[in-house]
Amino acid sequence: DAGVTQTPRHEVAEKGQTIILKCEPVSGHNDLFWYRQTKIQGLELLSYFRSKSLMEDGGAFKDRFKAEMLNSSFSTLKIQPTEPKDSAVYLCASSQGTEVFFGKGTRLTVV
Amino acid sequence: GDQVKQSPSALSLQEGTNSALRCNFSIATTTVQWFLQNPRGSLMNLFYLVPGTKENGRLKSTFNSKESYSTLHIRDAQLEDSGTYFCAAEWDQGGRALIFGTGTTVSVSP
Numbered sequence: 557d558a559g560v561t562q563t564p565r566h567e568v569a570e571k572g573q574t575i576i577l578k579c580e581p582v583s584g585h586n587d588l589f590w591y592r593q594t595k596i597q598g599l600e601l602l603s604y605f606r607s608k609s610l611m612e613d614g615g616a617f618k619d620r621f622k623a624e625m626l627n628s629s630f631s632t633l634k635i636q637p638t639e640p641k642d643s644a645v646y647l648c649a650s651s652q653g654t655e656v657f658f659g660k661g662t663r664l665t666v667v
Numbered sequence: 668g669d670q671v672k673q674s675p676s677a678l679s680l681q682e683g684t685n686s687a688l689r690c691n692f693s694i695a696t697t698t699v700q701w702f703l704q705n706p707r708g709s710l711m712n713l714f715y716l717v718p719g720t721k722e723n724g725r726l727k728s729t730f731n732s733k734e735s736y737s738t739l740h741i742r743d744a745q746l747e748d749s750g751t752y753f754c755a756a757e758w759d760q761g762g763r764a765l766i767f768g769t770g771t772t773v774s775v776s777p
Contacts (some may be wrong), residue, residue, distance in 0.1 A: 589764055599753065604764040612764050645708065656700060656755075656765060658710040 558583065558660035562648050568665045574636040577662045580629055581650030587648040589656065590623050590633050599647070602633065638666045670694045671756050673768035680744040680775045688771045690754035692735040698757040699730045699737045700765060705750045713739070713752075744775045 561580040569575045581588045590602040592644075603623035604612040620639070625631040635642055643666050649658040672691045680686055690699070703757040714721050716730040716737065723743070730737040737754055751772045755765035 591767075598769050599755075599767040601764045601766075606762075611762065647710065649710075652700075655712045655715045657712060658702075660709055 560648055560657055562646075562659035562662050564662060565660065566663050566665075568667065569638045570642060571666055572637045573666075574634065575638055575664065577633040577635075577646050577648075577664070579631045579633070579648030579655075579659060581648070582652075582657055583629065585650035585652045585657075586628070587656075588625060588631050588652065588653040589651075590631070591647045591649065592617075593645045593647055593661070602646075607633050621635070624638065638664075640666045642666050670758075671754060671766050671768040673752075673754055674770055675771060676764070676769065677772045678774070680741070680743060680748075680773060680776055682746065682775060684744050685740065685742050686744065686773075687741070688739045688752055688754075688773075690737045690756075690768050692737075692756050692758075694756060694758040694766070696732060696735065696756040696758050700755045700757075701728055701737070701739050701745075702753045702755065703748075703750050704753065710753070711744070725771075741773070744773075746775050749773055749775045 563578045572650045586607045588605045592600045601614045602617050605625045608625045623633045643662050645661045647661045699716045702710045704710045714728045718732040720729045725742045727740045751770045753770045755767045
């Protein structure tokens with residue numbers, strides 16, 4: 557049974573680049589979340605989709621962050637342009653309304 | 668942030684001992700989830716709780732919605748229990764993303 561799949565696992569970007577992170581939720585899950593994790597800020601919500609509709613958009617992240625869910629089995633998170641302060645682990649998670657399951661994350665380093 | 672407060676922030680345990688982690692909520696929480704993040708960074712779901720208590724092996728968790736807190740008890744701690752434990756609250760009658768606490772880092776030593 558495939559869990560939440562995130563690619564790539566690691567990404568290094570130069571300041572100003574555009575990067576796209578990918579996520580495949582657990583098959584059949586209607587809820588999809590993007591979180592960012594840093595040591596200082598902890599886990600912060602970036603976006604929340606339910607049945608492909610955007611339900612919540614983390615207020616602090618609207619400027620350069622855009623998450624999309626074009627179909628029920630695939631989501632992308634675009635960061636444009638990247639800045640060094642975006643260096644973090646980006647976590648995707650999915651749920652069928654109860655337990656939330658996380659992917660292994662993408663570690664982004666912006667230099 | 669302040670909406671979900673976890674304590675303690677860090678905990679050192681000897682193998683075989685018991686301990687408890689706590690989360691206090693300042694938002695109207697409908698359900699609570701507890702996760703363990705292992706040293707490699709993977710987040711694993713431990714419990715999904717409506718008000719009440721659940722037990723799984725050496726772990727037991729309670730969610731008291733009236734008093735706005737949840738606890739996670741670790742019994743007979745083992746080395747593999749080491750990692751960071753997060754609680755997360757579903758709030759606003761559902762339909763909102765989980766809000767996470769800041770985590771409790773647990774180190775179990777022989």
